[in-house]
Amino acid sequence: MAEIFETVEKILVDIAAAQPTNAEELEQFRIKYIGTKNIIKPLSKEIRNIPNEQRKDFGQLLNKVKKSAEDKFQSLQSGMEAGAEDAAGDEIDLSAPPSSMPLGSRHPISITMNRIIDIFSRIGFVVEEEREIEDDWHNFTAMNTPEDHPARDMQDTYYLKDSTSMLLRTHTSSVQARVMTSQKPPIRIIAPGRVYRNETISARSHCQFHQVEGLYIDKNVSFADLKQTLFYFAQEMYGVDSKIRLRPSYFPFTEPSAEMDVSCFICDAKGCNVCKYTGWVEILGCGMVDPQVLENCGIDSKEYTGFAFGMGIERQAMMLYDINDIRLLFENDVRFLKQFQSAI
Ligand code: DAH
Secondary structure (H helix, E strand, O other): OHHHHHHHHHHHHHHHHOOOOOHHHHHHHHHHHOOOOOOOHHHHHHHHHOOHHHHHHHHHHHHHHHHHHHHHHHHHHHHHHHHHHHHHHHOOOOOOOOOOOOOOOOOHHHHHHHHHHHHHHOOOOEEOOOOOEEEHHHHHHOOOOOOOOHHHOOOOOOEOOOOOOEEEOOOOHHHHHHHHHHOOOOEEEEEEEEEEOOOOOOOOOOOEEEEEEEEEEEOOOOHHHHHHHHHHHHHHHHOOOOOEEEEEEEEOOEEEEEEEEEEOOOOOOOOOOOOOOOOEEEEEEEEEEOHHHHHHOOOOOOOOEEEEEEEEOHHHHHHHOOOOOOOHHHHOOHHHHHHHOOOO
């Protein structure tokens, strides 16, 4: 009787060891151990020849064999199906058109800023990026803004907690001081970046915005150089027919100072709500670097002169893309941003 037990045990071992590697071999496995003429069936019939006291064990052993055959078949079959799917994936049709990649978009501020950088790069201006957390000296003192100047008022400037001297820069003019104290003339830089002012947020103004600063220092730099540089910028940015107009103004760090308007490119200077029916749009502040600023930063004002300008980005981006609320530029609503997918 021990023999028949051994035969069944051997089948159990065979099942565990079987390794069909393809569909054909799997089918053979199925026929042999599970099919209608499987090799376990005839052994079941032997049960009547088994002595009573061993029948139960024998029955359990047979059940174990059947179950292990079925389980093994199930797992082999699902393994092969998964493998077949992988194999199907390998058959790539190289001639098929690719599925399109989801496209992101540049932010309108970046687009506008990049255009400005590009225009000035073409005439030799180098980009300088500097810190947004500044000290009082670079933001104000070096730039000739005296202690009692209203721009220093807590209302306008964000000071760092518990600090009277560290602040969020209120303009990119602080980069002028950074560059002048660390480089020797000739200096020809533009400094794009974010600035902060404690202002009430509305459709027209925000507590954070962007500027591009320009600074050119060399021997014999004149106001005519400034004018021509800005005229070039206006034509590149707003079209060859653009005109500029300089109005006398005041900034602590320039003397003389001016504000520049560009002829309204939306209405061709005929008058519209963007230019408030004047035909002109204010773009930037500029002037000749005040000799005192050069001296503050260790540059000999008898040897060198320079011009500087600073322009806001938001206003220009809003004009270029017909955006009527500055807050849209800071909310990062994808419905808004998606509209710039085709812009570079
Ligand atoms: N810093 C000024 C502002 O934020 C803008 C400005 C005016 C920058 C004249 C300059 C300049 O470099 O020369 O309003």
